[in-house]
Amino acid sequence: MASPTPTTPISNMAHHALGWSVIVKQMLVGGMAYFLLAKFGMALFSLQPSNITLLWLPSGIGLLMCLAGRNRALPFIFLASFAANFHGMALPSLGLQILHTMIAAFADSFAAWFAAFMLRRHLPFGLSRPFDLIPFTVFVCVIPTLVSASFLAGNLALGGYIAWTQTVNFILMLLVADSLGILLCYPMLEAWKKQHRITSAEILPWLLLTVGILTIVHLAFAWMHAMIFLLIPAFLYMVFRKGHVGEHLTLTMAACLIVAEASHNLGPFQIANAELGRQMLVFFLFSTAMTVTGMWLQQQQLLAKQALIEDQNVQLSQAKEAAEAANIAKSNFLANLSHEMRTPLHQIHGMAQLVGREPLSQKQMDRLHKLEVSCVRMTDLVDAILEFTRIDSGMTAAQEAPFALEDLLSGVASMVEEQAASKQLRLMVESTDFPSRMIGDVRLIRMALFNYANNAVRFTEHGSVILRAQLIEENALLGVVRFEVEDTGIGISPENVTRLFSVFEQVDNSPTRKFGGLGVGLAMTRKIAVVMSGDAGCESIPGKGSIFWFTVRLRRE
Incomplete structure (x- = not known):
């Protein structure tokens, strides 16, 4: 059976090169399991005198058979149901017994087919999220079994074998039994097809937990009824501990033991009002099965996300x-x-x-x-x-030496003075009071400041260019200096500012651009600033000018 994934829906499960012989073998095994579980349920779970069971596991087996074999599963389900139910109907004549057993087998076959149809239609990828549990219960468990149970009850009432006043109760009993069977069996398929199987190292812990849970069930029914409430935390511990198919197998065994004990008039659900006790038992089983399955789905979703994150981390x-x-x-x-x-x-x-x-x-x-x-x-x-x-590439490390900030500013200004004069630009230097000398890599700072100054002169047609230095942080040993180059040039739009400091990036990257350059100067300045424990940036208004800045951390001499 192919495992449905987000690209392999349930509708394709039986169509991945499975030959007729393989399907027949699967259906024979499924039919045998259907028959044995039906006889097992009738022997242990029947409520007297109606002979109706509160748990019908064959309904879950029938759904799995229809998912694997589609319509080819129907004859096997029909024969298995007929063989299991034949001696369970005490009718006046052999002919009537055969007829009504065939009707029951038809109802079981239709319920399995309809449940598989509803699952493909409403949940094409099966149970994959906790939110899938509600539509699964409604469309797969309740609606198909309600239709088949109504059909069977109507036929029995028409034949006079049950009173019309009993049909509603009869339908509800069948609905509960079949729905619980599907709710317990199908999640095991989900766990199996997702490779959440029990490994050899997990067998012993799983067996110990299973024995513990079954012991709690038996003690709750035979001795201390309040112990029944310990089942939920025990199941949740099992779910969060690992998360494999064994959990659903344990849940199914516990449900079977609960129904078997209740069928023999034992346990906390045997109260004066028998109908109320039966309702309490049904709701307990439903709530337990849905809670455990929902938490299992939540755990599997979490594990899938963790696996995805780990895979993405490896790829990154x-x-x-x-x-x-x-x-x-x-x-x-x-x-x-x-x-x-x-x-x-x-x-x-x-x-x-x-x-x-x-x-x-x-x-x-x-x-x-x-x-x-x-x-x-x-x-x-x-x-x-x-x-x-x-x-x-990190081949250049900061080489520190004492220098004067005023000399640095005037030196860079002299490097662009001739170019600024040719464009009749005012070139100015501004600085606040600094210590006479500071220690840092003057070569790298000069290179970074020259990149800014050279760009400012190149992109400014009239006005001024100002080289500025400010001491923005200081203590007895260190100081952070902010260098700025302000111009009255063309300015830069906000959307272009963010990419200016990327290598080989310019505002105009077209081959016919007015201003030349490779687009490495600003990227180099930011790299230099980072090497010297600083940063770089730009503040600009299109048409008015820009302020390019970078910070470096220097030591006092």
């Missing part, structure tokens, strides 16, 4: 390792590429300088100047890539 760990390996490979490739490109670029630049020392025409001088500018620009780009790969 593998993906993380693969991404880290790919990142290292990328960094190594870019570093090697940058090294290989720097040598010919330096040679081209050197040869251009040598040519510049010779007598040249003005046109040749202009062309040579463009060549030198392009070489410098290309060298800067290669150096930026090389430096970024070093920082990104």
Whole structure:
């Protein structure tokens, strides 16, 4: 029998290359189990003088047979029911006994087929969630058995074998017996098909728990009736302890023992009002079966989620390792590429300088100047890539040394001063009172601040660029410095700010963009800030300008 999963509904359970011979073998085994359980129930669970049982396990077996064999199961169910019920009906003549036994067998077969139909229609994936228990009880347990019990009771009443006033009670008794049989048997199939089976290591603990539960049942009926309330916590302990098919087998055995004891006028349900006692017994069995099954479903859902989370964690760990390996490979490739490109670029630049020392025409001088500018620009780009790969791969560690913050700010300003002057931009430096000297990696800080300043000048057509430093936290040993570069440039929209600090990202990534660059400067600045126990960010208003900032932790000298 195929195991139904979210991609294998119950409707396909009997159609996964199962041949006719396999189906026949399954139906023969099912029919034999149906017959034996029916005789077992009649012998132990019959209520006298009506000869009706409070627990009819064959109804659950019939449902399983119809799920496995579909319509091919019906003849086997009919024959098993006929054989089991034939001697259970004490009718005046053999002909009437055969007729009404056939009617009972037809009702049992129809109930099994209808229950399987309702299960496929309303719960195509079976019992998988605690919320499935209510529709399962209504559509699979109650409605099919109610229809078949009404049909059987009507025929017996028409034949005069039961009074019409007894039909309602007769129907309710059959409804309870069949519904309990389905409610006890079907969850065992669910546990079995989901591979929740008893392993060799679990057999002994399960047997001990089962013996304990059956002992509680017997003592509750034979000695101390109040012990019946210990069954619920005992079952819940078993459910939460492991969660396998053995729980439902234990529940079924306990239910059989309860009904058998009650049928022999023993136990807490034998009170002065026999009908009330029978109702109490029925509701106790129903509530116990539904509670245990519901908690089992909840436990299985929890275990499935835990397994899914563990599987996803493994996949995430593998993906993380693969991404880290790919990142290292990328960094190594870019570093090697940058090294290989720097040598010919330096040679081209050197040869251009040598040519510049010779007598040249003005046109040749202009062309040579463009060549030198392009070489410098290309060298800067290669150096930026090389430096970024070093920082990104963790090859660059902070090298601390004493330095003056004012000298750092003025030095970076001088690096972009000529470019700012060519665009007639006001270049200003602002700083609060700092200790005369602080200790940190001035090379990395200068690189990060230059990336901001260079971008500010490049993206600002008029107005000003301000380099600023503020001491935002300090104590006797440490200080956190916030560096800012404020411009009056084009500004950046909020949706673009979030991706600016990703490597190779720019506001305009199109090949025809107005402003050049590789998109590594801001990513490099954030990496530098993180290396120095800080962070980086941006505050911008489109059309008005931006403030790019980063923080670093420095020591006092």
